[in-house]
Amino acid sequence: MTEQELIAAARRGSESAFEELVRLYEKRVYHLALRMSGGQEDALEIAQEAFLSAWRGLKFFRGESSFSTWIYRLTTNAAIDYLRREKRQGQGISLDDEETFVEPPDQRPGPQGQAERAELRRLLQEGLLTLSAEHRQVLLLRELEGMSYEEIAQALDLDLGTVKSRIARAREKLRKYFTSSGNFSEYLPSKVAERGAEHERMRRI
Amino acid sequence: MKECGEYEALISAAVDGAVSEAERRELMGHLAQCAACREKYEQMMALHEAFAAWEAEEPPVDLAAGVMEKIRRERKRSRRRRWQRMTLAAACLAVVVLGVQTVRRLPAESPVPDEDAGLAAYSAPDAVDSADEAAPKATLADSGDLQTDVTYFEACDETGSGQGEAEQAASAVLTSPHQALLLWMEENGAEAGGESDGNRTWTISAQQLEQLEAYLQEAGAGYTLEGTPAEGGSVRVVYEDGAE
Ligand SMILES: [Zn+2]
Numbered sequence: 017m018t019e020q021e022l023i024a025a026a027r028r029g030s031e032s033a034f035e036e037l038v039r040l041y042e043k044r045v046y047h048l049a050l051r052m053s054g055g056q057e058d059a060l061e062i063a064q065e066a067f068l069s070a071w072r073g074l075k076f077f078r079g080e081s082s083f084s085t086w087i088y089r090l091t092t093n094a095a096i097d098y099l100r101r102e103k104r105q106g107q108g109i110s111l112d113d114e115e116t117f118v119e120p121p122d123q124r125p126g127p128q129g130q131a132e133r134a135e136l137r138r139l140l141q142e143g144l145l146t147l148s149a150e151h152r153q154v155l156l157l158r159e160l161e162g163m164s165y166e167e168i169a170q171a172l173d174l175d176l177g178t179v180k181s182r183i184a185r186a187r188e189k190l191r192k193y194f195t196s197s198g199n200f201s202e203y204l205p206s207k208v209a210e211r212g213a214e215h216e217r218m219r220r221i
Numbered sequence: 222m223k224e225c226g227e228y229e230a231l232i233s234a235a236v237d238g239a240v241s242e243a244e245r246r247e248l249m250g251h252l253a254q255c256a257a258c259r260e261k262y263e264q265m266m267a268l269h270e271a272f273a274a275w276e277a278e279e280p281p282v283d284l285a286a287g288v289m290e291k292i293r294r295e296r297k298r299s300r301r302r303r304w305q306r307m308t309l310a311a312a313c314l315a316v317v318v319l320g321v322q323t324v325r326r327l328p329a330e331s332p333v334p335d336e337d338a339g340l341a342a343y344s345a346p347d348a349v350d351s352a353d354e355a356a357p358k359a360t361l362a363d364s365g366d367l368q369t370d371v372t373y374f375e376a377c378d379e380t381g382s383g384q385g386e387a388e389q390a391a392s393a394v395l396t397s398p399h400q401a402l403l404l405w406m407e408e409n410g411a412e413a414g415g416e417s418d419g420n421r422t423w424t425i426s427a428q429q430l431e432q433l434e435a436y437l438q439e440a441g442a443g444y445t446l447e448g449t450p451a452e453g454g455s456v457r458v459v460y461e462d463g464a465e
Contacts, residue, residue, distance in 0.1 A: 031289060031296075038285040046284060047277035056281060063280065067288040068295075136271060158237065159272035165239055184233035191264045200264060 023083055027074045034074075038067050041084070044161070045091050051156050052095035054145050062098050066091040081170060088161050089171040092153040099149055136203040143193035147186055154179055155186035223251070225258055232262045236269050405436060 017025065017033065019040070025033035045066055050059035069090045070077075077086060144152055154172070157163045163171070169179045194200045231248050234240045240248065252259045406413070409429055 031292065034292070035285055035289050038288050042280055042284040043277045046280040050278065051275075060280065060282065060284065060287075063284055064288055064291065067284075068291060071288075071292050137275060140268075140271060140275070159269065160275070165234075165237070180234055180239075181230050183237075184230040187233050187236070187265045187268060188229055188261075190268055191261065194264070194268075200267075 019083060023074075023077070023079070026071075027077070034071055037070075037083070041087055042067075044084075045087060048088060048091045048156060048160055049095055051141065051144060051160060052092060052149070052152060053099060054141055058098065058102075062095045063091065065094040065098065069094060081167070084161070085163055085167050085171050088157055088163065092157060096149045096153060132203065139194065139197070139199055139203060140190075143190045146193055147189055151182055151186035151189065154182045155190070158183050225255060228255075228258050229261070232258060233265060235262065236265045405433065409433075 017036070019037070022033045022037050022040075026037060042063065046059055046063045049062035049066065050056065053059050053062055066087065070087055073090070077083070144156075147155070154168055154174075157168050157171070158165075165176055165179045165183075168174070169176045172179070174182075191200075194203075228248065228251055231240065231244060235245065235248055248262075252262060405411075409432060411429060
């Protein structure tokens with residue numbers, strides 16, 4: 017069955033069709049939930065909640081948006097609700113509480129590779145959690161799920177301008193998080209160098 | 222001239238490739254003479270690329286299985302509630318399905334209240350609390366051609382949760398006994414064979430019988446079908462007390 021057929025069948029109450037949809041999206045939904053919350057246990061709860069909302073809300077899903085943007089919206093909303101319930105919206109979070117942050121940051125420049133990439137992601141996650149849940153939501157819908165500004169605006173019922181400025185604010189905060197901790201040149205140096213070259217090219221145009 | 226801060230949204234949009242040609246030219250003009258904004262652009266782009274390279278991890282447990290289990294439990298609960306609401310209406314009536322027909326029987330001599338008393342429990346909420354004692358499960362005597370033990374059908378105990386529930390049930394009701402079964406027969410196009418001596422009969426196909434069985438199971442209200450529907454054979458609906 018195509019995704020459209022699965023959705024139609026699930027709307028008629030087919031559990032097996034819905035289960036297939038869950039299997040199609042569970043990895044992305046879990047990833048999104050994990051980046052929103054920073055913890056495995058939290059992410060599992062959030063992802064489960066998102067799929068349950070989808071099941072209950074299927075009869076209201078009319079397909080004005082794609083199923084994927086709909087489920088991603090449900091996921092980030094479930095995360096915001098969950099974190100609010102748990103009184104952890106990101107800002108002022110005690111980083112020591114999160115399993116993700118148990119390992120202390122390694123300040124020495126390491127060799128390119130696995131360890132460095134892991135460290136970059138740890139820092140990204142840590143930086144993400146310094147953002148408000150709403151900033152994290154728009155940024156992740158854009159960066160992880162590749163939703164366009166228009167799709168995000170429609171999904172979250174926001175102005176296009178709000179989406180644009182919220183993403184910019186979120187990026188700027190994250191960038192400052194990296195620069196203030198002195199981690200930019202360490203973990204993203206090669207990228208920056210490449211960008212520099214590209215910028216030279218752009219400037220010549 | 223714009224302040225650097227005013228370029229922030231434009232820089233971010235440029236990272237996403239969401240700028241017009243004119244905007245892009247304007248931004249390039251500024252970046253050419255502003256090292257700070259140039260660095261901002263480069264770093265935002267670096268972050269963007271780091272996110273893009275961030276692969277999704279497999280969930281550590283079978284997420285789909287967990288979700289489906291919750292959904293099934295939730296569905297079963299709501300079906301059971303619906304079933305209970307409907308069966309409340311049929312309080313204190315005995316039911317069998319024969320070949321397939323439903324037969325309504327009342328106990329000849331048992332501590333069970335008769336039909337009127339059972340229905341009275343509905344209209345009189347203050348009587349509800351005593352319904353538990355007033356309507357114990359009982360087994361009816363064999364009645365000749367029925368050849369079945371008819372398990373006394375008891376729904377009165379579900380009213381224990383109070384008046385609200387009883388009212389809800391009453392509003393969902395009740396023109397004939399065992400509304401849930403009647404409704405099912407109707408919804409599933411069972412051919413009604415009329416009524417005589419208070420017995421209602423339906424003719425249903427083997428396939429419908431299977432569906433009825435599934436329905437009763439899903440309703441989870443303690444019903445099972447027993448017997449083999451051979452030609453002229455009988456199938457009975459048995460209500461087991463103590464089901465969830
Ligand atoms: Zn500038």
